Amino acid sequence: MNIDKDTLKIWKYHLQDETDAAFLYKILSENDPDENKRKIFAQLSDVEERHKTAWKDLMSKNNCELSALNPSQKARIFGRIAEKFGTGFLSRLMLREEGMEVKSYLGLYNSSNSEQTKSLALLLAKDSAEHSGRLTELLESGGESWHRTESGGMLRNIIYGFNDGLTANFGLIAGIIGADLQHHIILISGISGMIADSLSMASSGYLAAKSEKEVYEHEKKMEAEEIKLMPELEAEELSLVYQAKGMNLEDAKKLADEIIKDPELALKESVREELGISESSTSPFKEGLITGTATAIGALIPVAPFFFSDGQVAVWISFIISMAAHFAVGSARSVFTGRGIIRSGFDMFIVGMGIAVIGYFIGEFISKWF
Secondary structure (H helix, E strand, O other), X not given: OOOOXXXXXXXXXXXXXXXXXXXXXXXXXXXXXXXXXXXHHHHHHHHHHHHHHHHHHHHHHOOXXXXXXXXXXXXXXXXXXXXXXXXXXXXXXXXXXXXXXXXHHHHHHXXXXXXXXXXXXXXXXXXXXXXXXXXXXXXXXXXXXXXXXXXXOHHHHHHHXXXXXXXXXXXXXXXXXXXXXXXXXXXXXXXXXXXXXXXXXXXXXXHHHHHHHHHHHHHHHHHHHHHHHOHHHHHHHHHHHHHHOOOOXXXXXXXXXXXHOOHHHHHHHHHHHHHOOOOOOOOHHHHHHHHHHHHHHHHHHHHOHHHHOOHHHHHHHHHXXXXXXXXXHHHHHHHHHOOOHHHHHHHHHHHHHHHHHHHHHHHHHHHHHO
């Protein structure tokens, strides 16, 4: 049977990928300080060796030429890092790689015209999903590693948008003051900076929200595909989730088995319980509008005194209210960073002070030398 070049390229790619995985799991099994983890990594290395053999057998059956199989240079580098600096980084990397393998094999199953490829891809997708689950449990991570989602929240957008506008325009105004330019130049520059920064942040907020919706739809579609192709594994995962919430083993398995019979209900449960994600109720346009508006308000603070006053009075008012705003927004950010309110506010105060000083002296330097 003649294999086309594209199919052969895909087979070789996955063969090399499994070769690297077996090599790296072996490194982990030899270097991890935890005996239990070493045993599990050794088992995973053996399974990856079997995956490698499966690809080699498929290629041999189709009379494909096989060159010597060695770990890639990239895998060797990661192996050396683990040997010298510890296994933490590599074990997390392998968790991510297993997640990517699930996606890759599911994609190969859906796109390939070769029944041989489809059959092997589905088998290895299930294995990789099981590996990912074991690694997730081993490394005490939450959720399935082949699903990723980020959600910021409206309050976060407001605070960070406000912070961006305040900091950027404060530095700009400080530079213009340092250059000793006329009052109307400060106003024009400050207003222009406010508009430019708010439009930039608004577009960023819009695109981020749009991407988040796309990620949600992608994760939901992928979970539906997993329920279709791997119902037993998905039922087991739902059962584990229910057990973690306090249900006994028998009831958890019974409920999961009932739910998995209804693909639509199973999808809702999986998205909510396993992935912990939900569709954003805010439209990308609204996200962009709110982020842009918050940025504009923050950017308006340093320039506002120049609407009502001029000279040193306006400069000092601008400095005082801008520094107070930096402290306030730093304190507000502590909600997300987990740091103390005073410490977080003081850190942002120092940042604002630094920006003012740097901006001022840059403006002064430019006015004297250019």
